[in-house]
Amino acid sequence: MSTAPQATVTTPLPEPSSRAARFRRRQGWLAGVALLLAALVFWRSSQIPVFGLFEIRGIVAGTMTLALLAMAQTIIVISGGIDLSVGAMMVLVNCIAARFMLEQDLGPVVLVAVLCVAVAMVLSGLIGAVTVASGVPDIVVTLAASFVLSGLALIVLDGPGGGTHLRFQELVVGGFDQPLPAILWLTAVIALVWLPFKRSRHGIALYAVGSDRAAAFLSGVRVGRTRVVAYVMAGFYSGLAGVVTTAFTGSGEPRASIGATATLTSVAAVVLGGVNLMGGSGTLLGPVLAAFCLSLIPALMLGLGWDPNYAEVARGVIVIVVVMVGGLVQIPRRSR
Amino acid sequence: MTVATADPAITRWRQALVDRPAIVLAGVLAVLYIVTGLVAPGLFSANGVRSTLLLACPLAILAASQTLCMLTGGIDLSTVMTANFAAYVAANQSGQGPLVALALAAAVGLAVGTVNGIGVGVFKVNPLIMTLGMASVLLGVVTVGLVGDGFLSGSTRLLEVVTTVASGTLIGPIPNNVIVWAVVAGALIFGLSRTGLGRMIYAVGDNPIACRLAGVRIWQVLLAVYVASALLAALGGLLFSGISGSVGPDQTNAYLLPSVAAAVIGGTSILGGVGGYTGTILGALILTVLNRLLLTLDTTEAFRQILYGLIVLALAWVYVRVTGQRGA
Numbered sequence: 001m002s003t004a005p006q007a008t009v010t011t012p013l014p015e016p017s018s019r020a021a022r023f024r025r026r027q028g029w030l031a032g033v034a035l036l037l038a039a040l041v042f043w044r045s046s047q048i049p050v051f052g053l054f055e056i057r058g059i060v061a062g063t064m065t066l067a068l069l070a071m072a073q074t075i076i077v078i079s080g081g082i083d084l085s086v087g088a089m090m091v092l093v094n095c096i097a098a099r100f101m102l103e104q105d106l107g108p109v110v111l112v113a114v115l116c117v118a119v120a121m122v123l124s125g126l127i128g129a130v131t132v133a134s135g136v137p138d139i140v141v142t143l144a145a146s147f148v149l150s151g152l153a154l155i156v157l158d159g160p161g162g163g164t165h166l167r168f169q170e171l172v173v174g175g176f177d178q179p180l181p182a183i184l185w186l187t188a189v190i191a192l193v194w195l196p197f198k199r200s201r202h203g204i205a206l207y208a209v210g211s212d213r214a215a216a217f218l219s220g221v222r223v224g225r226t227r228v229v230a231y232v233m234a235g236f237y238s239g240l241a242g243v244v245t246t247a248f249t250g251s252g253e254p255r256a257s258i259g260a261t262a263t264l265t266s267v268a269a270v271v272l273g274g275v276n277l278m279g280g281s282g283t284l285l286g287p288v289l290a291a292f293c294l295s296l297i298p299a300l301m302l303g304l305g306w307d308p309n310y311a312e313v314a315r316g317v318i319v320i321v322v323v324m325v326g327g328l329v330q331i332p333r334r335s336r
Numbered sequence: 337m338t339v340a341t342a343d344p345a346i347t348r349w350r351q352a353l354v355d356r357p358a359i360v361l362a363g364v365l366a367v368l369y370i371v372t373g374l375v376a377p378g379l380f381s382a383n384g385v386r387s388t389l390l391l392a393c394p395l396a397i398l399a400a401s402q403t404l405c406m407l408t409g410g411i412d413l414s415t416v417m418t419a420n421f422a423a424y425v426a427a428n429q430s431g432q433g434p435l436v437a438l439a440l441a442a443a444v445g446l447a448v449g450t451v452n453g454i455g456v457g458v459f460k461v462n463p464l465i466m467t468l469g470m471a472s473v474l475l476g477v478v479t480v481g482l483v484g485d486g487f488l489s490g491s492t493r494l495l496e497v498v499t500t501v502a503s504g505t506l507i508g509p510i511p512n513n514v515i516v517w518a519v520v521a522g523a524l525i526f527g528l529s530r531t532g533l534g535r536m537i538y539a540v541g542d543n544p545i546a547c548r549l550a551g552v553r554i555w556q557v558l559l560a561v562y563v564a565s566a567l568l569a570a571l572g573g574l575l576f577s578g579i580s581g582s583v584g585p586d587q588t589n590a591y592l593l594p595s596v597a598a599a600v601i602g603g604t605s606i607l608g609g610v611g612g613y614t615g616t617i618l619g620a621l622i623l624t625v626l627n628r629l630l631l632t633l634d635t636t637e638a639f640r641q642i643l644y645g646l647i648v649l650a651l652a653w654v655y656v657r658v659t660g661q662r663g664a
Contacts, residue, residue, distance in 0.1 A: 137607065312475050
């Protein structure tokens with residue numbers, strides 16, 4: 001009687017994931033948004049006879065504010081929170097800058113710009129400190145803060161007005177057909193401010209706190225301080241957004257609804273940019289690209305001969321659909 | 337915390353306040369009312385009481401929709417846009433008779449609520465994002481409808497029934513809209529504490545995973561909550577239009593923070609599972625009296641806005657401190 005050959009069970013070693021799979025997992029969303037942006041820019045360029053430096057400058061300069069606000073919102077979202085006051089902060093800084101830059105030389109104007117950003121960092125840090133110290137949910141604190149900030153904006157400037165230096169405008173957002181300054185500034189605030197911050201102790205703590213607050217605390221991360229630092233960083237970016245608004249429009253406008261709309265759009269850019277609202281992951285590049293996509297929509301609609309007011313509808317629908325698709329992907333995993 | 341070292345009498349007193357936050361709130365309301373009355377003596381008259389109730393009603397109804405959503409751990413940032421839209425539709429279509437116009441306003445609420453509820457309940461979209469996106473969509477729809485020969489263009493006339501219910505006087509210092517408010521309050525307080533759905537709303541907000549394991553169909557609960565929220569928003573919008581005597585595409589927008597604040601001050605946790613409508617009623621009254629106080633102070637709009645934001649924050653802070661109910 002012959003014995004049957006013994007069945008051998010071999011457990012295969014886990015294959016190292018391929019380079020492509022890793023890229024898809026880590027940067028897939030970012031690549032998708034970049035492709036979408038490229039498609040939208042191509043579409044826009046086919047709508048108009050000449051797509052030159054003038055058009056590019058218009059798009060980049062017009063989106064800079066939203067891109068900066070999206071960065072501010074992203075940092076707070078990564079830390080596991082949400083900030084409904086970034087738009088109001090932008091409006092306040094816009095008013096301060098426009099008021100004190102009026103009829104000044106270039107030197108003082110630049111000084112005012114720097115001071116404005118510093119003020120925004122202090123105020124935003126204060127909001128963060130109140131959130132941490134009080135234990136009141138951040139939605140409530142920042143919603144109340146947005147009231148306070150728009151009130152302050154009305155005190156600084158009681159109506160549209162103020163001004164800035166022409167040379168300063170060219171330096172920040174570029175001249176008539178000069179997109180380079182705006183592109184350089186956006187690159188600089190990511191490469192020279194965000195990336196070093198992300199690699200620093202504070203940056204790593206930011207991701208840790210956003211990912212799991214209790215675990216971060218137990219590993220010795222100072223949770224409160226990290227959250228305040230996140231708000232200070234957000235203040236840096238929303239303050240810059242205010243300065244850029246002043247440079248772009250050449251005036252100040254204290255209307256509170258501008259801030260509210262800007263806040264909503266910044267959240268939309270964060271969501272579309274692939275940043276997880278639960279916190280703990282994400283980069284600034286995705287929301288910046290998403291901000292460009294969102295601000296191209298009205299121009300595209302105008303080009304199609306539609307009422308650009310539909311852009312508001314389109315933005316809302318895009319945000320909801322994007323999050324729904326994200327939710328659908330997660331449903332099978334959750335019910336397991 | 338210092339509680340541990342405090343003497344037992346204070347601890348017990350504090351515990352009583354934690355158990356019954358309505359007492360604290362009623363005290364705050366009484367003090368605030370007296371202070372405001374001393375600055376503006378008109379408040380103590382029958383007319384003063386009437387105007388307080390009249391103005392608190394729409395806020396309390398909008399805050400009711402916020403309370404429901406917050407109990408499930410969500411929030412409804414599309415409330416005010418729903419209110420604007422519903423009130424505008426009702427006034428715009430008033431030529432077709434009050435029944436059709438009111439039905440259309442309710443249809444707006446139903447549609448918004450269904451979409452919100454499906455998004456949050458079935459597709460698990462973060463409520464903040466879902467309702468924010470919905471607000472954006474509604475803003476766009478209203479703006480497009482208003483320009484040129486859009487579907488909302490044409491004259492607007494308030495329905496008589498809306499004006500009567502929203503701004504008429506029932507008896508003495510009691511305005512008519514208090515009846516609507518009382519019905520809503522009764523339904524919510526009874527419904528939340530005594531019905532299966534009401535208890536499920538708390539349960540879902542408290543621990544959705546446990547709910548799912550216990551066999552609760554969470555999406556149905558959320559759908560019901562967001563539909564009720566949007567219907568309440570439409571009702572609040574109609575009442576507000578009756579008081580202001582006009583409709584506008586953004587007329588209740590200033591109520592967004594107060595509606596959330598009224599629920600938070602009233603003890604409803606934004607994280608879900610804790611709170612109720614009784615506190616929200618008191619929160620709405622406190623905010624209305626506070627607004628009156630700020631109006632009597634001879635200051636600019638800017639300064640009033642700053643004070644309002646700071647006081648709302650301070651009240652929320654004190655509340656969290658007293659009850660030890662810390663947020664995220």
